Amino acid sequence: MTSVPNVTLNNGSAMPQLGFGVFQVPDDETTAAVAAALEAGYRSIDTAAAYGNERGVGRAVADSGVPREELFLTTKLWNDDHGHDRAVAAFDASLDKLGLDHVDLYLIHWPLPARDLYVETYRALEEILAGGRTRAIGVSNFQVPHLRRLIDETGIVPAVNQIELHPGLQQKELRAFHAEHGIATEAWSPLAQGAVLEDEAVVRIAEAHGVTPAQAVLRWHLQLGNIVIPKSVTPARIRQNLDVFGFELSDAEMDAVAGLDRGLRTGPDPDTFN
Incomplete structure (x- = not known):
């Protein structure tokens, strides 16, 4: 079984650097996929309310026999639930679907700047964190101005920003901001x-x-220091995606991949998505 290194988050929590994502996996297929991932050695699972498969993740976790303290589970708040009270209720609903009393990381899925509720929403996440029902809080798809405002107005630096990032979209400015602020x-x-x-x-x-x-x-991601969450429903590929610790790219190879950046987005633009 592969041993995945941890990244220490800014609140001291340890998060596996390589996890398993379930975006676009139907709920009735999610249990088998997550079970295969856990059997292969993954200990970090990333889901979201919007994926509609939190119950499938919960079933796999419950059936796996893996002690809860060995797992790192992430879910995310969907766009319909911005605002303090809606966020708290949405978190409760996610816990219920997962069948858990806590998650390890809870994220705001998108900033939705035109709605201007992400600061208020983040304050709800702070309360959830203070209540011990998540070990860390963070955001997803936040740009530098969104992060700066969040930090300035709440004083709480997100532990994680989960963003679209690959050789075609390397987000260098955003990654530099993360490094500067411990995100x-x-x-x-x-x-x-x-x-x-x-x-x-x-x-x-x-x-x-x-x-x-x-x-x-x-x-390449791992050597940059990124946390990664590849997705697959094929057991062989699930195992293959975990088998990335027995070799290392040279500086020249890292530079070659760096040259592939071309602003290629496969998903929405966070500045305009609402």
């Missing part, structure tokens, strides 16, 4: 939904190490 960078869509796997540089690096292009890209 862990977590990459969703780390493989750009497969869009970067045929890039010549990626293929060449993979061949040099005898690995797949996906493994080469995941290794």
Whole structure:
């Protein structure tokens, strides 16, 4: 079983650097996928209210026999539930679906700047954290201005910002802000939904190490210090995505991947998505 290194978050919590994502996995398929991931050695599972599969995750966790203290479970607050009271109620609903008394990380899924409720919403997350029902709180898809305002108005630095990040969209300015303020960078869509796997540089690096292009890209993320949450429902690929600790990219190979940045978004723009 692969041993995944931890990233220490800014509140002292330890989060596995490589986890398992379940975005776009139907609830009735989620239990088997998460069970396969846990059997392979994953201990971090990332879901969200919007994914509609929190119950499937909860079933897999309950059936796995893995002690709860060995797991790191993340879920996220959906856009319909911004605002203090709605956020608290939504968190309660997520816990109920997961069948848990706490999660390890709770995130605001999108900032929705036009609605201007993310600061108020974050204060609700602070209360949830203070009550011990999550070990850490953070955000997802927040840009630098959103983060700066959140920190200025609440005084609480998010532990994590989960953002779209892959060789085609490297978010250097945002990652620099994270580093300056002690925010862990977590990459969703780390493989750009497969869009970067045929890039010549990626293929060449993979061949040099005898690995797949996906493994080469995941290794690039890890060496940058990113937390990554690749998704698959295929047991062989689930295991393959975890097998990225037996090789290392050279500085020249890291530079080659850095040259692939072209502002390629596979998801919405956080500044305009509402």
